[in-house]
Amino acid sequence: MPDILIELFSEEIPARMQARAREDLKKLVTEGLVQAGLHYASAGAFSTPRRLTLAIEGLSAESHAVREERKGPRTDAPDAALQGFLRSTGLTKEQLEVRDDKKAQVYFAVVEKPGRKAAEILAEVLETTIRNFPWPKSMRWGSGALKWVRPLHSILCLMADEGGSEVVPLDVDGIVSGNSTDGHRFMAPGRFTVTNFDDYRAKLARAHVVLDxxxxxxxxxxxxxxxxxxxxxxxxxxxxxxxxxxxxxxxxxxxxxxxxxxxxxxxxxxxxxxxxxxxxxxxxxxxxxxxxxxxxxxxxxxxxxxxxxxxxxxxxxxxxxxxxxxxxxxxxxxxAKTGMGEWEEGLKAVTFHNKLGSQAERIARIAALAREIAPLVGADADAAEQAARVAKLDLRSAMVGEFPELQGVMGRYYALEAGLPAPVANAARDHYSPLGPSDAVPSEPVSVAVALADKIDTLTGFWAIDEKPTGSKDPFALRRAALGVIRLVVGNGVQGSQLRWLELGNIQNLLFKLNAQENGDGLGGLLILALLDRANGEFGLKLTPQSYKVPHELEEHRKGRNYLDFKALVDGGYKDEGDGVLAFLHDRLKVFLKDQGIRHDIIDACLAMPGNDDLTLLVKRAEALSATLKTDDGANLIQGFKRANNILTQAEAKDGVEYSFGADPKFAEGPEETALFNALDQAEKIITPAMAKEDFTTAMTAMATLRAPIDAFFTAVQVNSDNSIVRRNRLNLLHRIRTICGQVADLTKLDG
Amino acid sequence: MTAAATPRSFQEIILRLMTYWASKGCAVLQPYDMEVGAGTFHPATTLRSLGNKPWAAAYVQPSRRPTDGRYGENPNRLQHYYQYQVIIKPSPPDLQELYLGSLKAIGIDTDLHDIRFVEDDWESPTLGAWGLGWEVWCDGMEVSQFTYFQQVGGHDCKPVSGELTYGLERLAMYVLGTGHVMDMPFNDPDSAIALKYGDIFRQTEQEYSRHNFDQADTEMLFQHFKDAEAECHRILNAEQPDKAGRTIIMAHPAYDQCIKASHLFNLLDARGVISVTERQAYIGRVRALAKACADAFVQTEAGASA
Incomplete structure (x- = not known):
């Protein structure tokens, strides 16, 4: 069982690529060897700035001989069939065997692949690996065509066993394999030969190279x-x-x-x-x-x-x-000490996106949003607006110009120097967060308000200019922004509808877009006017028609039909039309919850409930439902519920009525039916107040207690009784089950 | 090779580099006679890295970066400075060793210093060029750029040129132990008339800083940019053959206009009159010129691949 030592010696390999290159070398070579019919005991890869090294222990000396038989066409089959068979096997007609097979004569191809020497296989595999190495960036050098991360100077490839070691011959575009390597560039320059991995490692150490x-x-x-x-x-x-x-x-x-x-x-x-x-x-x-x-x-x-x-x-x-x-x-x-006015002015000249305006324009939108969001997150509206106005000023500072990664961090220092209160300064530092799925979520109310406003303006802005993420393309990191909104809302338990935020973000970005496109007169002007009136009336903004190029005369058309049509449209609030921002947030919420082990059908069941524009509420529903479904009672309750719902739905469809009159216990027959009435009464006593408090866990736990009585009811009772009064009463009873159990989530959406 | 004695002046470092690279077979060229942002712009590098004719040249190139002007006050930032440029095609297998030899030649003892090759991929959006290589560190300071050209003007470099660029002032300040560039001895400090870098360049740094930041006439610069751009295309599209029946592709005169456009863009940038969005458009226009010149050059004798 020989051992293998491979070293690819080159000019300096970028540090950031070395770890991946080690793994790739090991994977590509060992997989290649295994595919060719060899096996090995273990393999380890190493790297230094100038070398990639692979040591393989216990490689089989040769691959097994392989005998393959393939059945071909009958001897009396058309010639085309035979020709096809010959092509696919690579044999000639003379090399085929003819055998008797079920009353006919049939061609057989017998291919014998003899075992091959490991060295031969290794040379092929290594050459293929070198030629196709997946460097993130590779280059040519000199007059050659070979590509490597930097010029490749030598290849060491040895096969060693008890009897000694031999070079595995290999020639890649003139680089011939050998048994030597080079020491430290400055401390021990010069080539030396090695016999095996231990020898290699020890001699390298003497030549001032730590291999690992x-x-x-x-x-x-x-x-x-x-x-x-x-x-x-x-x-x-x-x-x-x-x-x-x-x-x-x-x-x-x-x-x-x-x-x-x-x-x-x-x-x-x-x-x-x-x-x-x-x-x-x-x-x-x-x-x-x-x-x-x-x-x-x-x-x-x-x-x-x-x-x-x-x-x-x-x-x-x-x-x-x-x-x-x-x-x-x-x-x-x-x-900073003079109030950062110079930077505020400077941001007017910095483009955020050519269709979404300058940083200054974006900051104004974020400030209005922060004000709107503030009360829901427990922040002071003035502080939130002020924080939004200063949070990005450091983008104009010299320090952030030099070190962009210090954005926010410097903002906090400069805001403090400007004499602003700590919560405002902290928001400058924290409003970019959370950046990644594991990044901490801000919790100070002012920071939360600005962080949310920042992301909502981003989302509604890119939606307004139709730059939604598609497939793997998300150049503006909108998925990250959406996840940020979710984590900020859910992580801080922010309650209430997020639709208003989206509406304000949307109005502001639409206004910006229209302002860039329209002259301010005609229909476009009236739409701008309707949006302005909504922004000012509903959200307390102070936008003037003049700054949107809307002429004075147009303002007198507020009684006209066109304006009123626009106004009705705008006053309808933010509509999420299938692929709007809210749907995108829901989409990302599914991914977010799936990562926490909550199934997608559970989320669908909760999304179907009213109030799904409150992400915190949604998550609470989903968590309660998920927890309940993990219990036996919970899982079986769903079966009982579905059975009740199916019978009821069929009956309603057939009878053309809705059985929502309420069931009367006096028509109950037998103890199981009575027990169900009682159980529903008991459960409702717990569920109703729990639902009023949005305590979905208590509500779901109470629902789960219904499992046994529902199961017992279905075992003992035939719903479609011949007695029409009893039947109607039972259907009304099923309706109660449907109503009670459907309060936390739409259970019909659950799988199974 | 043992380390030579430490040089005593800025010019001695230049002279030693000249002698060293001449001894390694490079043609020692003179600076290109136009305003450029870096030694790479010299046609000896940009154009000669195209095609398959072997090439080896070394030269000093005065370089101008208007935005880096600091009125001569910053210890190591200048709007006009010198680059030392070496270009060898095809890149020889021992280019790293040759380079290290040049450091020894200017008195950097590699037994006492820590020399490192740190990843730095080079890309010039204005030249439509890129390559892979390193910045070379000496005790943590970047002393050179080392690049294997892969593409120039949108053309694959076949064979590949190896390019070395030394930032001369910074390197010299390190070797000579000078804290402020203006205090650096330009000629031998024992000369009858000893001149420091500042004696030669302090005043010009002040003058050009003011000019570049405040005074350069932007309307005129915009016009000149347009003129250079138009002239470049006109030269390349000139009717062939000429009146005497000669077919002469004028890649170099056209490339001069590309260099001009690039410098005008740098001046406009320093004046702060090019917005972020416009910036990309201007860079794209210069790149289009560089590409057109490269396309023309590869059809000439010096740039052919046949």
Whole structure:
């Protein structure tokens, strides 16, 4: 059972691609070997900036011989059939066997594939792997046509067993496989030969290359913590950076330095971001002051001066970078202290989207929405509006210009400098959240209001200009915005209809769109007028017809039929016409709840209820129903309910009446029927007040107690009695079941 | 190779790079005589990276980035600075080693410094060009761009050119240990007339900063942009053959107009009169010119692939 060692040695592979490349190399080679009829015991892949390595243990020495038989056409079949068979088997007529088969003679093809040597297979598989390697981006070099992530210099491919090791011959566009590799670029340049994986790994270590990225990560982190600890400091953990840095070095040497005193007043996020993004430094914190006061850098070599030159150089670069940052910070503070008016003005010139206007126009819409949303989330309307107006001003700051990832974070600092209250400043930081499914959801009321307003303007805006996501295309991250709305509403238990928010968002964006398209006169002007009147009357906005180019004369047409038609349309509120924003929110809610283990039919059952424009209510219904369905009684209740509903629906259809007169217990026959009456009375006593409090769990639990009496009733009683009075009474009784059980969700929508 | 003694001036670094790359077989060219944003714009790189004729050149290219002007006050930002550019086609297999040799030649001892190749894919939207490579770090500072050209002017580069770009001021400041670019010795500090970088460029940085940010006549610039664009197309569409019966494709004169348009766009950008949406449109117009020039060049003898 030989072992295999493969190394693909190239110029520096981008750090971010190495982990995936290791996995791809392992997968493609081992799968190729297995498909060719080999098997192996284990495989491990490794990477450094200059090499991708795969070690396979216990590969079978050759593939099994395979004998395949295929039955073909009868010997008296038309020639075309025979020709087809020959083509598909790749044989000639002479190579076929003729056998007796059920009174006829039939051609048989017997193909024998002899076992093949592992080396031969490996060479083929490796060449295919190299030629088709799924790099995110690959390139050509020199005069060649081969593609690799960066120029590929050598291929090491060895097969080793007790008897020794041999090179597996391979030639990929002139790169001939061998048994040698290269050491550290600077500390141990020069090629050396190896015989097997252990030898390779050991010789690499002597040549100042740590093969395993996990070992490099461990060394970096250990040395960094040790250095920091000795100085009474601590390294700020950053797993992503650690992986990246480990992918940039073959021989990690950790060095620690201090940040110049003159920069310590900068916000910690600025120091961290600048150091991480530009320099790939770890931040080092002083636990006594709580400040970031130092950095850890990882060099790729040891030097005679113990890294003194390297550290001094890095320190110098850092000083230049932080001088820039400090320059931005000081300039920004000057603007912040004067109230950020300069940025507010500047945002008028920044396009948000060419069909949705400037950032300033968008901010005005968000401010109106934040005001509308505020009462429902327990925020002060003035504070919410003010927060919305300042939340994005930092987009014009020099710091965010340099480090876009600091948007919001800087907004908070600058708002505080401008003397704004903490909740307003916090909203600047938090209103972009939640960004991803695992990102924390803001909970401060003002932040919640602005965060919701931001996302609702985005959704209604892109809907207004017909830029909805399709398939895998979602360039404006509208799915993320919708999930954000859901998590903000549900996570904070925000109750009440979200339709009004959508309506306001929609009106504002429609007005913007119409303003860009229309001259303000004629029918377009009247529609604008109707929308303006709605926005001002219903939502308390103060929009003037003049700013929408609507001429004075037109305002006198408010009694005309055209205006009144528009007004009726607009006053009808936001209509969700199948694929509107609300339907999109529902769609995303299904995904959201499915991730929490709630089946899609449960959500459909709840969506069918009135009030589905209140997402919190919807989720409460779905959670209660889902929990009930997990109990035996709950699951069986659904069967009982469906049976009752089916019988009733059929009877109603046949009789052409609705059996909603109420059933009378005096017509009950037998204990099961009486028991059901009693059970329904009992359950209703619990369900009615529970429903009034929207306590769906209690209501559902009470419904579940009906399972036994309903089952007993159906076992003992024939609904379609010959006695028409009894039958009618029983159908009315079924109607009670339908009504009582249908309060939390439309159970007919459930599967099964 | 052992590290040479540390250079003493900005010009000594340039001279050493010249000597080094000349010794490696590069034709040492002179700067292109037009305003460009980077050494890549020199036709010795842009155009000569097309077609399959071998090529090796090195040159200094004064480069202008109007938006980077800081009135000579910023320690390392300038609206006019020098790039050192090396272009070799096809890229030799030992290009990284050759490059490291150039660092040693200017006094960077790789036994004491930490040299790293950090992923940096290069793309020039105005040239319709892209390549893969790295920024080279010396002790955490970016000292060069190293790129394998894959496409220029929308044409696949076959063979691939290897391009090295050194930001000379920054590199020199590092090697010479200067904190502010204006304090950097330009010629030997022991010269009878010792000149610092600031003696030569402080005043021009002030003048150009004011011009670029406040004074450049935007209406005129817009007009010149249109003129350059039109002239580029006109030159490329000139009737062939000429009156004397000669067929001469004028790829270089047309490309000059492309360079002009690109610089005019940079000036307009510095004046802040190009909005975010317009920006893309202008970049697209310059790219269209670059592409048209590349299309023309590959039909000439120097740019052919036959």
């Amino acid at each position: 990225s996990a070992d490099r990560e461990a060394k970096i982190w250990h040395d960094a913590e040790t250095l920091a600890f000795a100085a009474g400091l601590e390294v700020v953990p950053d797993a992503g950076l650690l992986t990246e840095v480990a992918g940039l070095v073959e021989w990690p040497v950790v060095l620690m330095g201090r940040i110049g005193e003159q920069f310590l007043h900068l916000p910690p996020e600025v120091l961290q971001t600048s150091m991480r993004e530009h320099q790939k430094f770890f931040s080092v914190k002083n636990p006594k002051t709580g400040r970031i006061e130092g950095f850890v850098t990882v060099a790729n070599r040891e030097t005679a001066d113990q890294g003194a030159t390297i550290l001094a150089g890095n320190q110098k670069v850092l000083t230049a970078r932080l001088s820039d940052a400090a320059f931005f910070w000081d300039n920004d503070l000057r603007v």
